[in-house]
Amino acid sequence: MTTLVCTSASAAAEPASRAPSYPSFASYVRARQPVLLRTARSLTANPCDAEDLLQTALTKTYVAWERIEDHRALDGYVRRALLNTRTSQWRKRRVDEFACEELPEPEPLPAGDDPAEQQALRDAMWRAIARLPARQRAMVVLRYYEDLSEAQTAEVLGVSVGTVKSAVSRALGKLREDTELGLVR
DSSP: OOOOOOOOOOOOOOOGGGGGOOHHHHHHHHHHHHHHHHHHHHSSSSSSHHHHHHHHHHHHHHHHHGGGGGGHHHHHHHHHHHHHHHHHHHHHOOOOOOOOOOOOOOOOOOOOOOOOHHHHHHHHHHHHHHHHHHHHHHHHHHIIIIIOOOOHHHHHTTTTHHHHHHHHHHHHHHHHHHHHHHHHH
C-alpha cells in the first residue's frame, strides 16, 4: 500500500485533461490576472505600462476567445500576445532626436528663478508663518494663500473687517522683521 507524501506532486502527475476549464472570458481574467500581470511587469519597467500591456493582450484574447479550442493553453496564448504586443510597441517607438550642427542649449534661468531658492524661500515663509499667533496665522493664510477678500476672511472667522485689517497688518510687520526670512532673501 502506497501513501501519498506530496499532494502537489500527485496533482502534477494527473493527466492534463484535469486542467481548469474556464466557462467565460471574465472568469479566466478573474482567476489568472495576478499571474499575467506579473508577466507583463517583467516585460516593462513601468507598472502602469504593464497594466496597459496586459489590457491590450487581454483585448486580443477576448477577440479570439471563440477561436481558441484548447482552453488549457490560454496562459500561453495570452503570454504570446503580451510578448508580441510589447515587441510591436518597441518597434513603433519613435526617436525624436535629430542630428544637427549646433547643440540647442536651454536659456539660463534668471537669478530669482532658481527652483531650489524658491523652495528654500517657501519653506522659510511657512516656518515664519507658523511662528505667528494662531489668530494672525489664520488671517494671513486665508487672506494670502486662500486668496479671500478682507470681508470674506472676516466672515469665515466671525470678526469685523477692521479686525482682519489690523491683525494682518501686524502679522505682515512681524514677517518683515523675521530674521530667517531676511537671510533667505
